[in-house]
Amino acid sequence: xxxxxxxxxxxxxxxxxxxxxxxxxVVQKGAFGPDDKPPPGRFPVMEPSEPVEVRIPSxxxxxPVHDVGLADDGSIEVPALERHNQAGWFEKSPTPxxxxxxVLVGHADTRDGPSIFHDLRKxxxxxxxxxxxxxxxxxxxEVNSVEKxxxxxxxIERIYADFSRxxxxxxxxxxxxxxxxxxxxxxxxxxxxxxxxxxx
Amino acid sequence: xxxxxxxxxVALAAWIIVLTGAPALARAAPAPTPTPTxxxxxxxxxxxxxxxxxEAGQVxxxxxxxxxxxxxxxxxxxxxxxxSTAFGEVTVRPQFGHLTGAVTIPSDTxxxxxxxxLDCPGLFTGSADTTINVLNDVRPxxxxxxxxxxxxxxxxxxxxxxxxxxALAAGLVLAVLTLRRRRAA
Numbered sequence: 001x002x003x004x005x006x007x008x009x010x011x012x013x014x015x016x017x018x019x020x021x022x023x024x025x026v027v028q029k030g031a032f033g034p035d036d037k038p039p040p041g042r043f044p045v046m047e048p049s050e051p052v053e054v055r056i057p058s059x060x061x062x063x064p065v066h067d068v069g070l071a072d073d074g075s076i077e078v079p080a081l082e083r084h085n086q087a088g089w090f091e092k093s094p095t096p097x098x099x100x101x102x103v104l105v106g107h108a109d110t111r112d113g114p115s116i117f118h119d120l121r122k123x124x125x126x127x128x129x130x131x132x133x134x135x136x137x138x139x140x141x142e143v144n145s146v147e148k149x150x151x152x153x154x155x156i157e158r159i160y161a162d163f164s165r166x167x168x169x170x171x172x173x174x175x176x177x178x179x180x181x182x183x184x185x186x187x188x189x190x191x192x193x194x195x196x197x198x199x200x
Numbered sequence: 201x202x203x204x205x206x207x208x209x210v211a212l213a214a215w216i217i218v219l220t221g222a223p224a225l226a227r228a229a230p231a232p233t234p235t236p237t238x239x240x241x242x243x244x245x246x247x248x249x250x251x252x253x254x255e256a257g258q259v260x261x262x263x264x265x266x267x268x269x270x271x272x273x274x275x276x277x278x279x280x281x282x283x284s285t286a287f288g289e290v291t292v293r294p295q296f297g298h299l300t301g302a303v304t305i306p307s308d309t310x311x312x313x314x315x316x317x318l319d320c321p322g323l324f325t326g327s328a329d330t331t332i333n334v335l336n337d338v339r340p341x342x343x344x345x346x347x348x349x350x351x352x353x354x355x356x357x358x359x360x361x362x363x364x365x366x367a368l369a370a371g372l373v374l375a376v377l378t379l380r381r382r383r384a385a
Binding site: 007008010011012013014015016017018019020021022023024025026028045047048070071073074075076077078081090092093094098099100105106107108109110111112113114115117118121149150151152154156160161163164165171172173174177179183184186187 | 342
């Protein structure tokens with residue numbers, strides 16, 4: 001009969017734990033988070049100046065930026081492993097604040113642990129991203145959406161070819177981890193638009 | 201002493217320039233001729249390109265005005281020319297009180313910044329100017345390899361949610377069974 005006496009409290013506990021976990025799961029899925037945020041109609045435009053630093057206050061990211069080019073396989077080069085806590089600005093893209101999408105790439109992690117853009121998928125639409133530039137001005141972007149694409153099947157035009165306004169793309173790795181030469185299957189792409197230009 | 205001597209040197213240099221007529225140096229010498237710089241642009245004249253940063257091969261729109269602030273009527277009625285090394289010459293025509301036009305930047309244009317100059321009829325070349333930044337459409341064909349550790353994978357919300365639902369269901373089933381057994385006992 002011991003089994004019978006225990007089953008009551010066990011049922012209560014399972015219901016409680018199950019309820020809490022279900023709720024947590026739903027919250028984590030982003031059911032109560034803000035939806036994608038469309039960019040405002042008016043926007044500033046800045047003169048060209050290369051980025052030197054990127055800050056994402058909501059993720060406590062504050063990192064130097066250096067230039068990166070195109071790798072042989074047609075992907076954007078990534079910062080060298082010893083600079084895994086820096087972001088790379090794709091030198092063929094506009095500088096942040098100019099018309100068009102400025103592209104910054106950063107590592108999610110290395111074998112030693114998390115890197116600069118590890119938590120990028122957690123950034124929320126509406127969050128601010130600040131890019132300090134060589135001319136001491138600061139380009140302030142607002143996140144519109146955070147999306148995930150397979151590495152070999154990306155909406156290239158949407159990510160790299162929208163010149164309708166000054167914008168920013170932050171790219172890192174995510175999705176399933178395969179390891180080896182593949183690494184992660186997907187890329188996390190943050191779409192953001194310029195909302196403010198600050199001189200020094 | 202040295203001040204007076206340098207003054208004399210400048211005067212001598214100027215004299216030599218005038219005598220030899222060296223054109224480049226003569227232009228550098230302080231002359232009262234107005235140069236078509238931004239400061240000399242009469243009020244109201246402008247030229248702008250949108251977007252001011254574009255890829256080679258893209259179409260850009262041009263807006264300009266050759267009307268000075270105190271002109272009558274205060275709107276553009278005559279076409280003008282806009283020129284740039286980036287796209288050659290293009291005619292802008294009156295529309296909605298300003299001059300407008302559009303031009304395709306040739307796809308073989310080299311990536312850099314180019315000056316864009318407005319030539320108003322009856323005014324100096326370079327009535328107003330602006331800059332267009334040309335980029336090449338170098339686009340990555342696949343996503344960057346930005347992770348090696350495997351710590352940043354998908355979030356665990358699916359697992360948490362599934363676990364939660366399973367536990368909840370098990371708890372409910374167990375509760376029903378217990379109540380039934382108690383009622384039977």
